[in-house]
Amino acid sequence: MGFARLRKSKDGRERYTALYRDQRGRVRSAGTYSTELQADKAWQKAEAKLALDRLPDAGKGRQRFRRYVEDVWFPNHVIELRTRENYDYEINRHIMPWFADMRMIDVMPIDVREWVTHLQKEGVNPPTIRYCMTVLSAIFTTALNDLVIVLHPCKGVKTPPVPKKKRTIITPEQFDALYEALTDARMQLLTELKIETGLRWGEVTELRGKDIDHATRVLTVSRVVIELSPKHHPEGGRFLVKDYPKDREHRTVRISAQLARRLGAYIQTEQLADDALLFFLRQEELPRPHRLRVLCDPQTLGYIEPDRRYRHGTLSGYSAGKCRCQHCKDAYADYRARRREAGKDSPRRRRVVNTDGHIPRSWFRDHIWKPATMTAELRVHVRPHDLRHAHASWLLAGGADLQVVKERLGHASITTTEKYLHTLPDEDDTALDAFAKIRNRSKPASTIRAV
Numbered sequence: 001m002g003f004a005r006l007r008k009s010k011d012g013r014e015r016y017t018a019l020y021r022d023q024r025g026r027v028r029s030a031g032t033y034s035t036e037l038q039a040d041k042a043w044q045k046a047e048a049k050l051a052l053d054r055l056p057d058a059g060k061g062r063q064r065f066r067r068y069v070e071d072v073w074f075p076n077h078v079i080e081l082r083t084r085e086n087y088d089y090e091i092n093r094h095i096m097p098w099f100a101d102m103r104m105i106d107v108m109p110i111d112v113r114e115w116v117t118h119l120q121k122e123g124v125n126p127p128t129i130r131y132c133m134t135v136l137s138a139i140f141t142t143a144l145n146d147l148v149i150v151l152h153p154c155k156g157v158k159t160p161p162v163p164k165k166k167r168t169i170i171t172p173e174q175f176d177a178l179y180e181a182l183t184d185a186r187m188q189l190l191t192e193l194k195i196e197t198g199l200r201w202g203e204v205t206e207l208r209g210k211d212i213d214h215a216t217r218v219l220t221v222s223r224v225v226i227e228l229s230p231k232h233h234p235e236g237g238r239f240l241v242k243d244y245p246k247d248r249e250h251r252t253v254r255i256s257a258q259l260a261r262r263l264g265a266y267i268q269t270e271q272l273a274d275d276a277l278l279f280f281l282r283q284e285e286l287p288r289p290h291r292l293r294v295l296c297d298p299q300t301l302g303y304i305e306p307d308r309r310y311r312h313g314t315l316s317g318y319s320a321g322k323c324r325c326q327h328c329k330d331a332y333a334d335y336r337a338r339r340r341e342a343g344k345d346s347p348r349r350r351r352v353v354n355t356d357g358h359i360p361r362s363w364f365r366d367h368i369w370k371p372a373t374m375t376a377e378l379r380v381h382v383r384p385h386d387l388r389h390a391h392a393s394w395l396l397a398g399g400a401d402l403q404v405v406k407e408r409l410g411h412a413s414i415t416t417t418e419k420y421l422h423t424l425p426d427e428d429d430t431a432l433d434a435f436a437k438i439r440n441r442s443k444p445a446s447t448i449r450a451v
Contacts, residue, residue: 002043004036018042022050060148061105066096068104068148073139081240085232087135094119094132104148112136112157126160133159168386169393169423174378181375187368189266190279191387197253198391198409201384202226203245205359209267210274217260221410222250225358239358247410280357295334301327392420 002020009015016039018030030046033039069091079087098115099107119129137154144152170178175195182188194204202224211220224245230236245251255263263278272278301312310321315335318328339345355363361384369384388409395405396417406417 002030002040002047004039004043006036007032018046020047020050060146061150062103063148064100065102065104065107066100068143069096069139072146073142077138077142081228081232081234082226085228086131088232090128090132090135094124094128095136099136104143105150107140107149107153108151109153109155109157112153116157116159120160126162130159130162133157167389167393167419167423168380168382170378170380170382170386170390171424172394174376174380174382175387175390177376178372178378178382181372182368183372184368186266186279187364189262192259193255193263194384194387195391196255196259198388199253200224200246200388201361205277205279206241207278208275209272209278212260212263214260214264217255217257219253219255220250221245221253227361237356238360239356245410247412249410251407251410253408277357279359281355281359281363295330296327298327298331389420389423392417393423396421397424 004016005019007015007017015032015034016036017032018039019027020030020043022028030042033042116129140152140154143149179188179191182191197219203221206223206225223241223243225239225241227238228240233240296313298311298313304310304312304317304321304323310317312323312325313327313331315331317323318332373382392405392409402414402417406414411417
């Protein structure tokens, strides 16, 4: 409730100040007037305007989707930087082309359903569609809370089902073969540390000497490094160190005496300081630029089948003939290199590995992991992150307590940890043995068939 306060000027004249309270209870002034009646009208008008601003405004809903997302929602949406990068890509790749020019108030559930159908026809896979729906729903949820819209268009709209695939759990025998295929002793130590601790990639590559207590063999996980594009990095770099892991809680992991001795010997050999990275990318390990091969004479290579119009090792063979043999690729690469050297085609600088010492995930995957998996002939697709899955599965299969495994991995919910129960390939053997025991109990031992 507002009021008018009497005040006197220096010359003795009486004037009235119109005062009212805002939503936070602070006293605000609506001006000073010569009569009390004018002051009362002023504070009443200010209170009415304040109440009107809190009501839904149809004018807010007339703004275009692009303007609301780019000017209001995205800049003020508090999310992790890595998530922000993913959101930015999906918004511009799949969401903005469909909704950009629509008014916020005009977007209805039927429009969202048509958009989902459009993505299916374009060949977008179901997990991506579901992720895009999550982003779109977050946008309209904020718009609904901001009174920009009065109807949430994503409510009740279904996305294509996403089948739950069985996790690939590497067996101890497969890990041994993979470990032997690694040619670098440092990478062997990194891989062994991952399988024994279950650390995420960003956690293990940010470990420093000060994080290991050699007396108690306890490893402290208090930081994580993430890779970002320069556009989303606060300083335009590549790597960003966060002072908390994914679950936003520091945790400790105890390691074996054998691994602790190896880590201690490694730190001593490399003469690493307490603040230095345990695993880092050396200068000589940076990928060197590709060298073009010697081009063969197209007259000696023959024609591209079946039309026999274009020869191998020619530009026509690559562009018109759609041939992707090494000879045609080399010829096209040589052509592009010569044009860049001449300053044509908007030449760009040669791509390099942008790192501050942290090991890039892509470098490890392409130069260490893939060659080792091919040499080991595992016959299953195994990612570096699957070592974390294997760690959890091995612990539970060996009889470790579920709560202990949860704390060791840093899971927010024990339900996540339970997914690793009975995931090893030989876990069904007990079920088969139980089936055979009942199936064959009435038969003589000589007639029992092996199951």
